[in-house]
Amino acid sequence: xxxxxxxxxxxxxxxxxxxxxxxxxxxxxxxxxxxxxxxxxxxxxxxxxxxxxxxxxxxxxxxxxxxxxxxxxxxxxxxxxxxxxxxxxxxxxxxxxxxxxxxxxxxxxxxxxxxxxxxxxxxxxxxxxxxxxxxxxxxxxxxxxxxxxxxxxxxxxxxxxxxxxxxxxxxxxxxxxxxxxxxxxxxxxxxxxxxxxxxxxxxxxxxxxxxxxxxxxxxxxxxxxxxxxxxxxxxxxxxxxxxxxxxxxxxxxxxxxxxxxxxxxxxxxxxxx
Amino acid sequence: xxxxxxxxxxxxxxxxxxxxxxxxxxxxxxxxxxxxxxxxxxxxxxxxxxxxxxxxxxxxxxxxxxxxxxxxxxxxxxxxxxxxxxxxxxxxxxxxxxxxxxxxxxxxxxxxxxxxxxxxxxxxxxxxxxxxxxxxxxxxxxxxxxxxxxxxxxxxxxxxxxxxxxxxxxxxxxxxxxxxxxxxxxxxxxxxxxxxxxxxxxxxxxxxxxxxxxxxxxxxxxxxxxxxxxxxxxxxxxxxxxxxxxxxxxxxxxxxxxxxxxxxxxxxxxxxxxxxxxxxxxxxxxxxxxxxxx
Numbered sequence: 126x127x128x129x130x131x132x133x134x135x136x137x138x139x140x141x142x143x144x145x146x147x148x149x150x151x152x153x154x155x156x157x158x159x160x161x162x163x164x165x166x167x168x169x170x171x172x173x174x175x176x177x178x179x180x181x182x183x184x185x186x187x188x189x190x191x192x193x194x195x196x197x198x199x200x201x202x203x204x205x206x207x208x209x210x211x212x213x214x215x216x217x218x219x220x221x222x223x224x225x226x227x228x229x230x231x232x233x234x235x236x237x238x239x240x241x242x243x244x245x246x247x248x249x250x251x252x253x254x255x256x257x258x259x260x261x262x263x264x265x266x267x268x269x270x271x272x273x274x275x276x277x278x279x280x281x282x283x284x285x286x287x288x289x290x291x292x293x294x295x296x297x298x299x300x301x302x303x304x305x306x307x308x309x310x311x312x313x314x315x316x317x318x319x320x321x322x323x324x325x326x327x328x329x330x331x332x333x334x335x336x337x338x339x340x341x342x343x344x345x346x347x348x349x350x351x352x353x354x355x356x357x358x359x360x361x362x363x364x365x366x367x368x369x370x371x372x373x374x375x376x377x378x379x380x381x382x383x384x385x386x387x388x389x390x391x392x393x394x395x396x397x398x
Numbered sequence: 399x400x401x402x403x404x405x406x407x408x409x410x411x412x413x414x415x416x417x418x419x420x421x422x423x424x425x426x427x428x429x430x431x432x433x434x435x436x437x438x439x440x441x442x443x444x445x446x447x448x449x450x451x452x453x454x455x456x457x458x459x460x461x462x463x464x465x466x467x468x469x470x471x472x473x474x475x476x477x478x479x480x481x482x483x484x485x486x487x488x489x490x491x492x493x494x495x496x497x498x499x500x501x502x503x504x505x506x507x508x509x510x511x512x513x514x515x516x517x518x519x520x521x522x523x524x525x526x527x528x529x530x531x532x533x534x535x536x537x538x539x540x541x542x543x544x545x546x547x548x549x550x551x552x553x554x555x556x557x558x559x560x561x562x563x564x565x566x567x568x569x570x571x572x573x574x575x576x577x578x579x580x581x582x583x584x585x586x587x588x589x590x591x592x593x594x595x596x597x598x599x600x601x602x603x604x605x606x607x608x609x610x611x612x613x614x615x616x617x618x619x620x621x622x623x624x625x626x627x628x629x630x631x632x633x634x635x636x637x638x639x640x641x642x643x644x645x646x647x648x649x650x651x652x653x654x655x656x657x658x659x660x661x662x663x664x665x666x667x668x669x670x671x672x673x674x675x676x677x678x679x680x681x682x683x684x685x686x687x688x689x690x691x692x
Contacts, residue, residue: 161509164502168564168645178560187559211454218451255674257638259550260667263655268472273458278468347550350642354458364554372555376547383546 194377195370202359202378209355209382212273212348213341216280220288220341221334223281227289228330232296235318246289254286258344259351266352276353280344284337288330295329296322331397339390346379356382483664493650497669499564500646504636507568508629511575515541518576519583526587526595526613528605541584545577549635550642557643567644571632579628583621590616623685630681637670 178184230236231246261282265275304321312320349357356375363371455462487493521527521537552573556566590613598612640648647666654662 161506164506168499168502168506168568184559190558191555208458211458215451215454215458215460251675251678252671255634255671255678256667257634257670259638259641260651260670264472268475269461269464269468272460274460274464277458277460343546343548347548350550360551360554364558369558376551379548379551380543380546384542387542 190369191373193370194373195368196374198359198363198371198374199378202356202375205349205354205356205359206378206382208273209345209348209357210342210386212276212353212355213280213338213345213386216277216345217284217334217338217341219277219281220284220337221330224285224289224292227285228292228296229318231289232293234297235314235322246293250286250289250293252286253282253284254290256283258283259347262348262351262353271352271354273354276345276348276355279348279353280341283344284341288333288337291333292326292330295326299325328397332394335390335393335397339386342383342386346382479660480664482661483668484659484661485665485668487662488665488669493647496640496645496647496650497673500636500640500648501633501673503564503567503639503644503646504571504629504633507571507636508575508579508625508632510568510572511632512579512625512628514572515576515580515583519580519587520609520613522580523584523587525590525592526605526608537580537584541577541580543577544573545581547573549574549639553639553642553644562643562645564645567636567639567646570639570644571636574635575628575632578631579624582624582627583617586617586620586624587613619688619691622688626681626684626688630677633677634674637673 227246227249229246230242231250233239233243236243236246258279261279262275265278265282269275269278299322303325304317307317307321345355345357346360347357349355349359350361351357356379360372360375363369363375518537518540521533522541523537524530524534527534527537549570552570553566556569560566560569594616595608595612598608603611636646636648638648638651640646640650641652642648647670651663651666651670654660654666
């Protein structure tokens with residue numbers, strides 16, 4: 126076979142392969158499109174009560190009920206806002222404490238026993254991440270009663286997963302040389318962890334804790350909807366009274382609180398890292 | 399002196415003792431990671447955090463003592479009330495249909511959210527935004543507002559405006575995904591190389607052409623990964639959206655919780671956990687695959 130025809134052959138092969146890939150891709154697009162149409166058909170067209178919504182005018186009127194915000198509520202909002210902030214703060218602190226054993230168990234290279242503690246750590250992590258904070262709040266409200274306490278526990282449980290996942294991943298790919306050095310001078314396992322690993326992962330850990338704290342403020346704002354304290358309780362009360370303008374005011378308070386939280390967390394992360 | 403330190407490192411049994419001796423005699427400076435003013439600031443920060451913890455425990459009236467008795471009660475509650483989960487309830491056809499609808503709702507919401515967050519993140523990224531004075535603050539504000547209002551509050555608002563059903567749930571998830579994906583998208587855009595943007599711009603392209611030919615090719619892979627992650631998070635949120643009147647399995651959760659049918663509640667929670675684990679594994683696999691395609 127002379128080189129020219131071989132080259133041609135190659136080009137043919139490449140072109141046909143490309144064509145095939147293109148066909149597969151278009152088929153995938155078509156399937157995706159059909160899936161979207163099907164979902165729209167079921168969730169939006171069939172399931173919605175279009176008579177209840179009415180025309181565009183009634184929707185706009187519905188939105189208009191939220192405006193203007195009910196400013197007489199502002200003086201009652203200070204205390205719940207502070208409470209929400211504190212719930213998020215305490216929840217994050219508790220999560221930091223509770224995440225330490227979880228991280229220890231679920232990092233592949235330092236776990237005390239691979240067949241027993243590693244799956245336990247992983248399971249706790251997944252459980253904490255996969256259950257929504259509302260569900261955690263429901264569980265803790267039925268376990269410890271109403272008030273800010275179940276909110277703190279729910280926020281903490283929800284954020285353990287993320288903190289420990291990222292930190293465990295950080296531990297799994299730490300630089301091994303400091304660990305070996307500590308081991309070489311006769312350090313035991315505990316000393317290896319304390320001097321070889323912790324200094325390497327502490328910025329990751331704290332950075333993530335601050336990031337979670339930022340998110341936890343958001344989570345703490347809805348804890349009140351199921352009976353734990355904070356701004357959610359005020360929101361729930363406004364909803365029960367059909368005071369939709371008050372709902373707007375509460376949401377504005379949430380925005381202010383989260384802006385403050387974001388500013389604090391920005392500077393805190395800058396200071397740590 | 400130096401020899402002493404070296405020795406202390408080499409003999410771990412004596413290390414602690416030697417170090418102590420060093421600090422007691424005080425004749426030489428012991429090494430510390432933070433020097434004088436820094437260390438003071440650190441201790442002050444620790445003190446502030448500690449005082450704030452105590453103050454907020456006091457302010458919120460948290461019964462700290464109950465924290466330790468809680469575990470016994472929680473274990474008791476789970477074994478007595480929630481234990482054999484009512485699996486047959488979770489396998490009923492109605493419920494499974496609702497699970498399917500939850501998946502669809504999450505899928506649609508995430509898709510719509512990603513679709514809208516493409517232009518919004520374009521506006522909100524400082525380096526390629528069409529106008530720094532107008533578009534940038536608008537984009538930032540939209541993303542921040544969507545992100546800071548929790549998805550449950552969005553659900554409540556949309557349920558009030560549109561009534562019960564899947565549609566408000568889809569819209570709430572759209573808002574959630576705009577906040578979630580928009581932020582990550584715009585962070586990704588802000589990290590691109592500007593050389594290609596300049597090159598396209600110098601040929602006289604308008605901002606849309608710059609977006610299409612210089613920005614999108616650079617962020618394509620990262621955006622695909624973020625989109626999958628968005629779907630994963632939206633699904634996690636969708637499982638409980640029904641609690642406030644949007645459709646899906648959350649509605650069943652609310653029903654069972656309010657009727658105190660705890661065995662059904664535990665069955666529903668089990669299905670939620672299983673589904674979320676499946677979606678997490680799938681999304682991790684897909685993201686891995688995409689990052690390899692790069």
